[in-house]
Amino acid sequence: MSDHDPRLAELLSDAVSDIEPADHLDAIRDRTKVIPMTSRRPWYLVAGGAAIATAAVITAIALASNQDSPSVDPLPPGTSPTGAVDPTPTGGSTDPAVPTLTVAGYYLGATSSGTGLYREFIQVPANDPLSAAVLALETAPSDPDYRTPWPAGSFSDAGFDGVGDNGVVSVVLADASLHDRPAGMSQAEAEAAIQQVVYTLQAAVRTRAPVQFMFNGNPIDQVLGVPTSEPLANASPLATLSHVSISDPAEGASVSGSLEANGVANSFEANVGWEIRQGDQVISNGSFMADGYMDDKLFPWHTTIDISSLAPGTYTFAVMEDDPSAGAEGNGPDTDTRTIVVE
């Protein structure tokens, strides 16, 4: 480094040369033996005083209500041509030692029934799927309709101690301020954010194992104000996820001739509608069938749309839930959109 000043190096080293830290090896050994399930409070809770301490109301979490139907693979094979968790050779990553992984990230977005989760496949530099999933949670999705409430540095680690649906996925918070629900975030949004983590990590390990939030080596009693003392199961997919989600095309994809699209949906009688729009104007529309609809899960769909008659330009590709009542009942259809560029 060009700007190396030996006098500053000396001053900084000298400034801490009299610091003799106390021995914490026993405390570290103690915390790394087994995952202790006793609620030893992290230091900041003690420091935070009574107000936070009384918030440590242990709410029983429905571990047993795991959505464990075996066909509910978060990543049905073949739903995305990019593959679910393909280690691909390093692209433009800054660190040549870290490969780029494609993972399914879940992101918050508006649905007909409030804030729901949309899935987007995202590429991040990581060595393993769980690290990639954590990074995906902290990375802004490319679709501007989605968002993530988790800033960079929210999590330090994630792990999975089991096989299949047995075991617990753990995710370690790095930032103590995430304990409480921030001002301006609704309860529903906080709950969606927690489910976002659950769904994204479950997708990474390809199981429905419950997810335990940890801090300082212990389970943390709440995250964003949502009770997390116990491992959390994923909530009902139809109550949590947007009923339609586009996997391909990606946001801003260039297409010509025909548009190959796929994703997941749960729509009345498996009918899924699509539109290609320019501004407010619907240029063309149609529908196709998803693989099913009679279950609490999303079903893969795939369709090919002839776009050879479209003039080059930027369009919106929209896929929507079928609404047989035409808006007379319920909250109207869920819709997912992608910007596409026709060449």
Added chain:
Amino acid sequence: MPAGTAVSDRPAWGADEAVEQLYAAHWRQLVRLSVLLVRDTGSAEEIVQDAFVAVHGRWSKLRDPDLALAYLRQAVVNRSRSALRHRAVVERHAARERLPADVPGADESALISDRRAAVLDAMRVLPQRQREVLALRYYLDLSESEIADALGISRGAVKSHASRGSAALRELLADQLGDQPDTHPQPNGEEQ
């Protein structure tokens, strides 16, 4: 860092052993690094303890003492940053500072402790990133690319933070840097 080399020769550790070896070699240095970032020793110990717990949980993926050390450094910097956001650190620091402040003295040890306090105070004045870059650069003697990796920023950003931070620190510590040689010993042999 001579202590780091001893660790690199034995690859087949379990997580417990790895943590013990890393602790023996780096505990003090990492706490001191964190003190440069958060100032308060008690908080620094907590932060580094958390980092060791985290590296234990991650050992099965790291499996390499050098990677583990890089992870530890990164964890210490990140956690120091998070801790600073938390008022508890500030409050504890304030409480701690009140104690030694009323111990007067004009002898050499008082001058030394004044100088050390001035350096830590100056670090706290710097923007977060500059402080982190300077601590990794000047205290741990990391290279530009090692700092870029630890902080997750580009080498260009490291360069710019280092340059601005150094200039700011030189200005803040003008008194210390202009000190007489007898009250400010220079073991690195920098003679006038």
